[in-house]
Amino acid sequence: MSAEEFKKEGNAAFVAKDFQKAIELFTKAIEVSEQPNHVLYSNRSACYTSLKKFDEALNDAQECVKINPTWSKGYNRVGAAEFGLGNLDDAEKQYKKALELDASNKAAQDGLEQVQRTQQARQQQPDLGLGQMFNDPNMIEKLKANPKTAELMKDPQLVAKILQFRSNPQMMGAEVLQDPRLMTIMATLLGIDLSMGGDAAGDAKNEELKAEEPKAGEPKAEEPKAEQPRAEQAQPAAPREEPEPMEVDEPETDNDSKAKADAEKAEGNKLYKARKFDEAIEHYEKAWNLHKDITYLNNRAAAEYEKGDYETAIKTLKEAVEQGREMRADYTVIAKSFARIGNSYHKLNDLKQAIDYYQKSLTEHRTPEILTKLRNCEKELKVQEVEAYxxxxxxxxxxxxxxxxxxxxxxxxxxxxxxxxxxxxxxxxxxxxxxxxxxxxxxxxxxxxxxxxxxxxxxxxxxxxxxxxxxxxxxxxxxxxxxxxxxxxxxxxxxxxxxxxxxxxxxxxxxxxxxxFQPEDPNESPEQTYARAMKDPEVASIMQDPVMQSILSQAQQNPAALQEHMKNPEVFKKIQTLIAAGIIRSR
Structure with missing residues (x-):
């Protein structure tokens, strides 16, 4: 299967919320893709985010923007992964980067608002001192070294969760009650000397505890009662951080903008027919900016081609192919883009590139017209190579x-x-x-x-x-x-x-x-010679010629007449053939 086929199946699995299967299919698409495809990494990142595997989601999102740094949606993916990891500042930067590239990016706008709401909620809530506790840079190493928590720290998912708490301690409240492992870790952080000193340190601690105990007969100091917060003072729980809603990359549709874009295209077509190519290009460009349909790019390239600006046409058409792949445009439209790239390279006399793109066009959609162009181009290239040599x-x-x-x-x-x-x-x-x-x-x-x-x-x-x-x-x-x-x-x-x-x-x-006419048997009879000679087509034709029959008949009666006829070159040649065949024998 091709990368495009794996991608389509992966999209279907994503829509069905079978995210693990979608990941497998997008992985296969990445493996068989001829060139790195940023959309495939973007889609797989979306799957990982949906499964809350934010580290994997971040890796894919970063690879996506590395391949195509100008694609705003890739930064959405990075922002979503950073948000899922609790890195709000980093998530904010990524969403802002997406909006710098495309101010109309709705997902980036929503993601940025969500990040900012979460940041505001954090600032409004006390962290009960947990923030300082988690700021210890050696916290993870100390927990791994502590016998009470060492075994727990072997779980990478638990370690990742603790690191999330470092960036957002408010998240820990509900999690601690649901997970006894976290309660153990909290108890360790609150009540154990994390310097992990020797026995002397332990003895000193015991002494301190004894000194604080009251003597016999003395009343114990009344322990202060914990103040219960009033209902009206209760703080709202920190909102649960969730990544932006994920979806695979699909072309957006807007009936309004589509209508306006088609109107621009129609105006461009009129100007194209009038051979006002610069004006036509302007209208096709407006159509493309209003609505992403690669037909507008194909038309713009056609105008550039007619202007003789073949290199610009190639650039436009390659953009059309790239955008068309992302938007899953009809294969016949992609084929047309490839064919026009081939035409442009043909005009530039780069026949090898022309052949390559005609072949790509036929792979998408086979038509007699492009097949003929391919064959003619191949012949032309062969002639060129011969002439160059x-x-x-x-x-x-x-x-x-x-x-x-x-x-x-x-x-x-x-x-x-x-x-x-x-x-x-x-x-x-x-x-x-x-x-x-x-x-x-x-x-x-x-x-x-x-x-x-x-x-x-x-x-x-x-x-x-x-x-x-x-x-x-x-x-x-x-x-x-x-x-x-x-x-x-x-x-x-x-x-x-x-x-x-x-x-x-x-x-x-x-x-x-x-x-x-050399005989195999030197002693063959005249009858045998005649039969063998008549098998020769030329001899048979001479013998059936009425003129030659008349000449041979005269020669039998008057041999001197034959000499006269042989003055004619054609007759001479035929007589020589009959002599060589043994039909006429000299005495």
């Missing part, structure tokens, strides 16, 4: 290196070097032709043919590429293809090289022709 000087270095490997018979490294040459100079036909030669040495003839085709496409007058292609075609027994390639080679050689390669071309032509 082009370097004619390094291409020449790779060519010479390939030639050296080829001369040594190191065909694999020759292929690698020529491949590097192709990357550095993709329009140079020599790289493909040279690699084809090395691939042929490795018996990789189909790949060699492909490279030769590319070389011929790059440079149609590159005769060497035709010759290498024909050689590879003969190797794979594509004799008809080889002969066709050699015909093209002869034509190009005559045209651009004055026939410089005609001898090599003719040798390959003879080889292809001979091997094309």
């Amino acid at each position: 082009i370097d004619p000087e390094k291409a020449e270095e790779a060519r010479l290196q390939g030639k050296e490997y080829f001369t040594k018979g190191d065909w694999p490294n020759a292929v690698s070097a020529y491949t590097e040459m192709i990357k550095r100079a993709p329009e140079d036909a020599r790289g493909y032709s040279n690699r084809a030669a090395a691939l042929s040495k490795l018996m990789s003839f189909p790949d060699a043919i492909k490279d030769c085709d590319i070389a011929i496409k790059k440079d149609p007058n590159f005769v060497r590429a035709y010759i290498r292609k024909a050689t590879a075609q003969i190797a794979v027994k594509d004799f008809a293809g080889a002969i066709e390639t050699l015909d093209e080679a002869r034509s190009k050689d005559t045209e651009v090289n004055n026939g410089a390669s005609v001898k090599e071309i003719d040798q390959l032509y003879i080889k292809a022709t001979q091997q094309r």
